[in-house]
Amino acid sequence: MVTTVRLAVIPGDGIGPEVVGEALKALDAATSGTDVRFERTPFSLGAARYLETGDTLTDDDLEAIKGHDAILLGAVGGVPGDPRLAGANIERGLLLKLRFELDHYVNLRPSILYPGVASPLAEPGDVDFVVVREGTEGPYVGNGGAIRVGTPAEVANEVSVNTAYGVERVVRYAFAAASARPKKKLTLVHKTNVLVFAGSLWKRLVDEVAAEYPDVAVDYLHVDAATIFLVTDPARFDVIVTDNLFGDILTDLAGAISGGIGLAASGNINPDGRFPSMFEPVHGSAPDIAGKGIADPSAAILSVALLLDHLGHADAADRVRGAVAADVAERGDVARTTSEIGDAIAARIGATVGAH
C-alpha cells in the first residue's frame, strides 16, 4: 500500500530555495522504491512575497498549509536593514506565526559532532545531545507593550507567559525522548533563582513527570552555567529541556560547538498530530551568500531526516543521516557548490537503498 504525504514546501528567501532544492533531492533518494510518496505544494512566503504583495501570511495561506501532513521550510528573512522591510517583521509574522498557529510545542534540535567534522572546541569530546525547546510560550508570546514610545519616558515591557498545560506537555515529550536514548539523562535549563515564578513552574513539572520515569537521571542547570558546560563539557548532555528563549540561545551555541550552524537541523513538532509539523535548518536566509550556489545544504538535508523520523520512516531517516555523516567525514578543504554537495549526499543515500 502506497502512502501519500502531502508536503507543504516553503523555500523562502535568500539561500532558502537553494538548500530546499537539495533537501528535496535527498528526500527523493531516501524514498524512491519505498511505499511512501511525497506530494509537494510550493508556498511562496517570506520577504520576497511581502515586498511583492504586502502579505506575510494570510488566513488563506494558513488554511492551505493546514491541509498538509508536514512542512519543509528553507529560511525566511530579507536583507537586514532593507528599509522596505522596516515595518514588517517576517520572523514574528511568518515563522513564529506558523509555530504558534500550528501548535509546534516541541522544537527539536539535535546536536551531533560527526566524525571528521572540525569543532571550534579544543577538546569537544562526544557531542550527542538534543535540545527539546518549548515552542509556543515563554518570552516568545508577543505579549509586550510600550508607552510614551520615542520619548525619554518610554517604558517597554515584555511578558513571558508560562502555563502548566504548556510546560507539562513539552516536559513529557522530553522525558519520553530521554527514556528512549542510551544515556537516559534529562537536564532542565532555566534561571529559577531569578525568574522564580516561571522557574518554579518548570521545576515542579519536571519533578512531577520525573516520578514516572525512574530510569531517567534528572539534572538542573541555570542557563548561564549551561553555556559554560556546552563549551567545556558538552558530553555531559543528553536531553536538554528548556523554554523558548533559552532554547533559542542554547541551540545556536550548540550548533557552533558541533560543526557549525551549517549542520544544525530542527523540527517544529506538533506531537498531537492535529497540525502539520515543520522542519527547517536552524540557519537563516543568509542574503550575503544567496544566489552564489555556495550555501551548505546539509542542515536542510538533516531536517529531512527529522521529517522522515516524524512520519515514522526511521530507516529512511537513518540513511539520510548516514549519507550526510559520510559526506562530511570526507569533506576536507575542497570547496563544492550547493548542488555538488546535494548530489553527492543524494547519491550516497541512493547507494544504501535496500541495505536496511
Place this chain on the structure above:
Amino acid sequence: MVTTVRLAVIPGDGIGPEVVGEALKALDAATSGTDVRFERTPFSLGAARYLETGDTLTDDDLEAIKGHDAILLGAVGGVPGDPRLAGANIERGLLLKLRFELDHYVNLRPSILYPGVASPLAEPGDVDFVVVREGTEGPYVGNGGAIRVGTPAEVANEVSVNTAYGVERVVRYAFAAASARPKKKLTLVHKTNVLVFAGSLWKRLVDEVAAEYPDVAVDYLHVDAATIFLVTDPARFDVIVTDNLFGDILTDLAGAISGGIGLAASGNINPDGRFPSMFEPVHGSAPDIAGKGIADPSAAILSVALLLDHLGHADAADRVRGAVAADVAERGDVARTTSEIGDAIAARIGATVGAH
C-alpha cells in the same frame, strides 16, 4: 594627603571568605606605600547568616552598607538543595537586592584571555572585550506572578521592564567605554526580532547615542548569533552592551572561553556615585570545594583591580592585573592552594611598587 576609603567587605558563603582573604592581600600590596588606605567593615551576610538568624539583608544592613564608599563581595549562596534554604532566595534577597537598592546600573564584566592561559577554544584569537550588562531592569525586576499555583491550570508570568531612563544611561556608559578603548567598537546584543518592544527601545537609544560618538563603530547581533561568534570569533568583540538577562548568559560564556570562570571579575557600578559600587568574582560560592583551600582567588583579585579602577587608582589596578597575568602565565599544572596563589600574586604586586 591620605585618602581613606570605607570598604564594606562581604565574604559570604562557601569559597567566598577564602577568595576575599586573598583579594584583600592583593589590595594591601597594591596600596601599601601609597596615599590611599582602606578602612574595612566586615558584613556577615549570606546563606550562613540566614540559617543562623533568618535574615537575608535587613534595612539596617542596607543602611550600614550605604555608609561605605565601595563593597567587596566574595560569593553568596548555600548548598544547592539544602532543605533549610528552600524558602530563602539568597540570590534575589541579597545579591540582586544590593544591585537594585544601590542602583548598580552598570554590571561591568571584562573578558581577557591572558597569555599562557589555556582556552577551551581551538583558535581563541585575541580575546579582549568587556560586557556592559544593564543591572537594574529587564527580566530581573522580579515583576512576575503566578495563579493557580501547583495545579494543572497554573499560569506563571515574568515581566521584563525596560525604560528609556534605564537603557539610555547604560548605553551612554558603554559608548564612553568604547570610545576610550583602542578598537572603539560597540555591539548591541538583544533579540529585537522577537522581543520587539524592548528591542525597539534598546535599538533606538543605541542609535541616538551613537550620533554623539562618530568615532565608535556600532554593530548589532541577536543574542543567539552572539553566542556563536563568542565561540568562533571572539576577537570581533570590543564593548558589548546588553540587557540584564542576556548579559548574565553572555558573561558566563565569555568566562568559559577566556580561561574559565576562575578568572572572571565583575563590578556592579553606580556611576553617579550616589551609592557604593560592588566588586565580586563572577563565580559562585562553590560549596563543593569550600573549606579545602583549593579555590582560585584570581577572579576575586581581578575584582580588586576593577575596584581600584573605579576609585581612580588606575596605576594600582594595572599592577594588580599585571601580577595576575604574570602568575597565570607561569601556572602550568602545579596545584597550589588558595593562599599560595594569593601570596604569589601579592608578592608580584609588591615587587612592582614604584615601578609606575
